[in-house]
Amino acid sequence: MVWYLRVVRLEVGDVVRLGILTGGGDCPGLNAVLRAVVRTAENVYGQNVIGYRHGWHGVAEGDSVELTGASTHGILASGGTILGTSRYHPDEHDDATERVLDTLARDHIGALIVVGGDGTLAAARLVSERGVCVLGIPKTIDNDVRCTDRSVGFDTAVSTATEAIDRIHTTAESHDRLMVVEVMGHRAGWLAVSAGLAGGAHVILVPERPFDIDEVAASLRHRHQRESFSIVVVAEGATPAAGTFEFAVTKGPSGDIAAGAIGERVRSELGLRTGFESRLVVLGHVQRGGAPTAADRILASRFGVAAVEAIQSGASAVMTALCGDVVQLVPLADATAGFRPVPDDLLRVADSLLR
Amino acid sequence: MVWYLRVVRLEVGDVVRLGILTGGGDCPGLNAVLRAVVRTAENVYGQNVIGYRHGWHGVAEGDSVELTGASTHGILASGGTILGTSRYHPDEHDDATERVLDTLARDHIGALIVVGGDGTLAAARLVSERGVCVLGIPKTIDNDVRCTDRSVGFDTAVSTATEAIDRIHTTAESHDRLMVVEVMGHRAGWLAVSAGLAGGAHVILVPERPFDIDEVAASLRHRHQRESFSIVVVAEGATPAAGTFEFAVTKGPSGDIAAGAIGERVRSELGLRTGFESRLVVLGHVQRGGAPTAADRILASRFGVAAVEAIQSGASAVMTALCGDVVQLVPLADATAGFRPVPDDLLRVADSLLR
Amino acid sequence: MVWYLRVVRLEVGDVVRLGILTGGGDCPGLNAVLRAVVRTAENVYGQNVIGYRHGWHGVAEGDSVELTGASTHGILASGGTILGTSRYHPDEHDDATERVLDTLARDHIGALIVVGGDGTLAAARLVSERGVCVLGIPKTIDNDVRCTDRSVGFDTAVSTATEAIDRIHTTAESHDRLMVVEVMGHRAGWLAVSAGLAGGAHVILVPERPFDIDEVAASLRHRHQRESFSIVVVAEGATPAAGTFEFAVTKGPSGDIAAGAIGERVRSELGLRTGFESRLVVLGHVQRGGAPTAADRILASRFGVAAVEAIQSGASAVMTALCGDVVQLVPLADATAGFRPVPDDLLRVADSLLR
Amino acid sequence: MVWYLRVVRLEVGDVVRLGILTGGGDCPGLNAVLRAVVRTAENVYGQNVIGYRHGWHGVAEGDSVELTGASTHGILASGGTILGTSRYHPDEHDDATERVLDTLARDHIGALIVVGGDGTLAAARLVSERGVCVLGIPKTIDNDVRCTDRSVGFDTAVSTATEAIDRIHTTAESHDRLMVVEVMGHRAGWLAVSAGLAGGAHVILVPERPFDIDEVAASLRHRHQRESFSIVVVAEGATPAAGTFEFAVTKGPSGDIAAGAIGERVRSELGLRTGFESRLVVLGHVQRGGAPTAADRILASRFGVAAVEAIQSGASAVMTALCGDVVQLVPLADATAGFRPVPDDLLRVADSLLR
Secondary structure: OHHHOOOOOOOOOOOOEEEEEEOOOOOOOHHHHHHHHHHHHHHHHOOOEEEEOOOHHHHHHOOEEEEOOOOOOOOOOOOOOOOOOOOOOHHHOOOHHHHHHHHHHHOOEEEEEEEEOHHHHHHHHHHHHOOOOEEEEEEOOOOOOOOOOOOEOHHHHHHHHHHHHHHHHHHHHHHOOEEEEEEOOOOOOHHHHHHHHHHOOOEEEOOOOOEOHHHHHHHHHHHOOOOOOEEEEEEOOOOEOOOOOOOOOOEOOOOOEOOOHHHHHHHHHHHHHHOOOEEEEEOHHHHHOOOOOHHHHHHHHHHHHHHHHHHHOOOOOEEEEEEOOEEEEEEHHHHOOOOOOOOHHHHHHHHHHOO | OHHHOOOOOOOOOOOOEEEEEEOOOOOOOHHHHHHHHHHHHHHHHOOOEEEEOOOHHHHHHOOEEEEOOOOOOOOOOOOOOOOOOOOOOHHHOOOHHHHHHHHHHHOOEEEEEEEEOHHHHHHHHHHHHOOOOEEEEEEOOOOOOOOOOOOEOHHHHHHHHHHHHHHHHHHHHHHOOEEEEEEOOOOOOHHHHHHHHHHOOOEEEOOOOOEOHHHHHHHHHHHOOOOOOEEEEEEOOOOEOOOOOOOOOOEOOOOOEOOOHHHHHHHHHHHHHHOOOEEEEEOHHHHHOOOOOHHHHHHHHHHHHHHHHHHHOOOOOEEEEEEOOEEEEEEHHHHOOOOOOOOHHHHHHHHHHOO | OHHHOOOOOOOOOOOOEEEEEEOOOOOOOHHHHHHHHHHHHHHHHOOOEEEEOOOHHHHHHOOEEEEOOOOOOOOOOOOOOOOOOOOOOHHHOOOHHHHHHHHHHHOOEEEEEEEEOHHHHHHHHHHHHOOOOEEEEEEOOOOOOOOOOOOEOHHHHHHHHHHHHHHHHHHHHHHOOEEEEEEOOOOOOHHHHHHHHHHOOOEEEOOOOOEOHHHHHHHHHHHOOOOOOEEEEEEOOOOEOOOOOOOOOOEOOOOOEOOOHHHHHHHHHHHHHHOOOEEEEEOHHHHHOOOOOHHHHHHHHHHHHHHHHHHHOOOOOEEEEEEOOEEEEEEHHHHOOOOOOOOHHHHHHHHHHOO | OHHHOOOOOOOOOOOOEEEEEEOOOOOOOHHHHHHHHHHHHHHHHOOOEEEEOOOHHHHHHOOEEEEOOOOOOOOOOOOOOOOOOOOOOHHHOOOHHHHHHHHHHHOOEEEEEEEEOHHHHHHHHHHHHOOOOEEEEEEOOOOOOOOOOOOEOHHHHHHHHHHHHHHHHHHHHHHOOEEEEEEOOOOOOHHHHHHHHHHOOOEEEOOOOOEOHHHHHHHHHHHOOOOOOEEEEEEOOOOEOOOOOOOOOOEOOOOOEOOOHHHHHHHHHHHHHHOOOEEEEEOHHHHHOOOOOHHHHHHHHHHHHHHHHHHHOOOOOEEEEEEOOEEEEEEHHHHOOOOOOOOHHHHHHHHHHOO
């Protein structure tokens, strides 16, 4: 196994271990990744696994816990991450990268598995450039990590948001209302398009396509000639087209887009233009939580196994990716070179079915 | 069947029919009530059923639709109400009560089944005082109708809110956060207590018991000495005790309490006092929607059958009620003489388990 | 607290503890009971709790584990029981009752909480007659424990069986089939009636009312003049009326009724008499498992708190019971003096709605 | 639009319509396909859609119904198929293919969309060879249609089976039992592997890999040295390796593999070899039913839109297929030239995680 040791100075007899961290916003399926990594490392390769707490913060601070078959028992179907997570990035803190390297050397970490969205994975790339063997696993309910069809957590978030839209459907219909539903997605509309399609929404507004509020209002008035209710799904990062109405994106306490801002604005602008009774629902943090769907458990398990196998085969600076039905490895550099917007053909499917 | 005709002037050969309406906020199980009423009326007693659209508004305006076995097929498990609903009250509109009586006479309605919360049922009592045979069926996700252990829709709302709290649990724990969850309940805390207990919340704030924000903050600080996250469930009608902080209840467009107002205030006051990172989730209209739970379908079905049977046996001005495992009839006058708060013993159970 | 020490010989300074076991078939909500007992005992009364493994077997054999806030953390929503369970009854084994008393004395158990169905609770009554302070908590997916409106686990089992019938509905309708669904319930039809009502079944066969297969077939033929599919729900303990067809109840390996026996027979007899294409689904052990519904978590929590409080107030030989919306105590002797069949009025509701 | 008329003799002024049928076993998502086809045809291209009832049988017998926006309203989330389905194949009945062609000509069907598994799609290929414009859409809970990553219905079936295994987990663990769960899949183990992985099963037996019962028993005995329960998932088409035990596949009434046959045999053989207490659960038709998951609704919607668009662009004798994140068209001849087994790499993932 010497092939994957780069920064670690080993004495004879030292045991080399796998490290793992989960970073960024939490999502369902992270625990399934941890379980798969531990089981494969322990059962197939006889390796020990160290988990760092609260993402990169735990590596910088040397805050870790041993992960074993026993300590990961029964977590396959549980949401969140037993390691905790944070949005801490080593390159934003003095000396943090050095401290990361120190911790990894001290803990005899031969390879580090980094489970995160593009911020967390970008830090992984930087650390890998310092000589550490790093394997990335993409997770984000936004599904906007490049080079992979799916990220861990997305399927569950779509399922959760769809259930919510299903529920809102019955109340919209019973009360003849225009319901605006704001979902997550600050730069890509994957969740909005997917949950909107699955929930039978009538308008879907996404960051990829600035919207003309007058057109949206006209289409709703047209619809209400034969129907008495509507559902409008708005991604939190959707923005009006130039020249329609002024909207300055507000940022929340942690730099996030303020929940409900665009949703409330869309609701009131549409209410003004149509005269329909309207209500806003902001799904919020509910979208991040809960038991992962079967599809997310499977994806997480496959990624976890693939990451450990890739390390064995000498890979580094790569990320596991789903391409069709196959798990592949893609360079971390490519995966973190931007984000992945919703393609036009999926937006076109929505156009055909909405209204 | 002449026993239940009071205001209706019948010619020989006229067919007497049952009328039904659903009023107030929508909730899961209303369609199951409609189905049970129609099936029992048609199959057991050979009677036709007329549904009035959008609650009392449809009776005042003569807006109705025939309900049959065929038109109520497949709705047992669907949320909302195929009749639509509204918060229209006849006594708030000139002549509306006269028009209600006219419609019922013109439509040969021998008895009217009114499915609603206490506002809708209070109107039913007024109409019954004008000589109409009226049967009430209690429904509200607030569970605050008097004289019955359960109202249709409550069990589903508890289930929905509990699922949401379960999801929030995993994200709170992964991020070491204080999560404030605002649920419905403007004068009674049934939903907050029930979903809070079932979801394992750590603090539950209800209208029945004005809260001391300093005490809440102290209890959370105490908890965070050994745990790193907390869930606080707040009913939308919870209020601070006198002398803690000023809070004026804001009303929304339709006179409802503005969603998120107390929740956001509690979040910020607790954030200030504890320094914990905090987030707010307002469950909103999601709580009203979706497929009814098995328990709500059964309750709705039992109430629907009991209402038709009660009419046959000559009852009027009464409401179906669940008392233990038995469906009984209680006077509408008693049922609408106030509301039903959460009893102390249930609040005490919460006190024993929280923290 | 000396008031509840009966068989235990204490030295000065000994710490008295609560014991608890879960016995009989497992069901959802048992862990919620354990959590509530531990939290109330620890937080409110400062008492320690000992859990016996695998029901009465663990008491007889001295197989126990300490239950603490930490060890019961996160189990509110998990199915099954962390203590394990068994159908072991002390009175069926030589000396077992003596060994039970020895274990309780040795472990300084001041009071024993017994969570079980009527078999497990009958053993609790026997042990209580030997001077042990015993509190019962009723649990069974059959809901047939006397003196309580609900037992822990029933609501979840109804929910699970209803979901399955919902699914079967769509396949029955798409294929024009007669689907027979066998659910649990060997002597009482609570689960069959409840899930049948909630799932919109067309015929429900329960142990309380031996069925005439020719009448069932005639009613289905009548139905199929206008519809092309049917769902028949059969409790595993349903039996044909005398003179219709011979049916000897088969027992499985552990003395249970053999799964699928009556279901398959009903399917084939109905297939013969109607000529309809038919299929059988046996829900089986799926009915026992999974996360408890919100209602079961609340009931379990209330029972757990009530049991600890009852012990503090000196009660013994009683069982917690739900009577309407109130938790009460009833004598174990009454609760175990038979079982609780489905009342006629609920069967009549089903009659009104089926077909 | 003349480009897609082949067998239809049109008079000037005739309206050309789209035909659609759903064939084979029912599954969730079929209604979402119907809705997407109708919406796209009506709203985007102004075409009418005729639905044939009960698969090919309806085409052969001229049994059809007009599908409109109104008649497909609200079916996005409902299981089964409003058209009904059957396993009728035209080539197995005298003259049936001629009658199919006659019906299509008489109904002015310019193109026929065939939603089915490989049997139904093979018939579509035959009919297309007679000059009819035919578009296939793959659906099967077995996921074994060639040339597409996913078939409609599979994701929901995995989700349903996983929920069942989750439930069985808790009962297995509480009772220290070996639970054998039989799932569908007569020649491919997609459902068994996927639900087994997602449900955390300990052994998965699939048709792709005949099993050695002694090896399975040995692995379970090994596991039970540290754990007390196990879950074995068996596909209904799994078979023992030569030389282990004799097993003749039994066929049910309609030529299907008899439900429970291999499951019961595996249970008893493992029980004999290990001495563990064991139980069998046969999931059966529950796997086919229920509301489609969000993923299945999206896939069904995309396939429906793509099929109508493909017809417009002149395609025929092709099937919509999911390749990665993209919907493509593949020749029906390729798609029906066999079936698609589970690839080795997915079986290997299972091997790494099981035990």
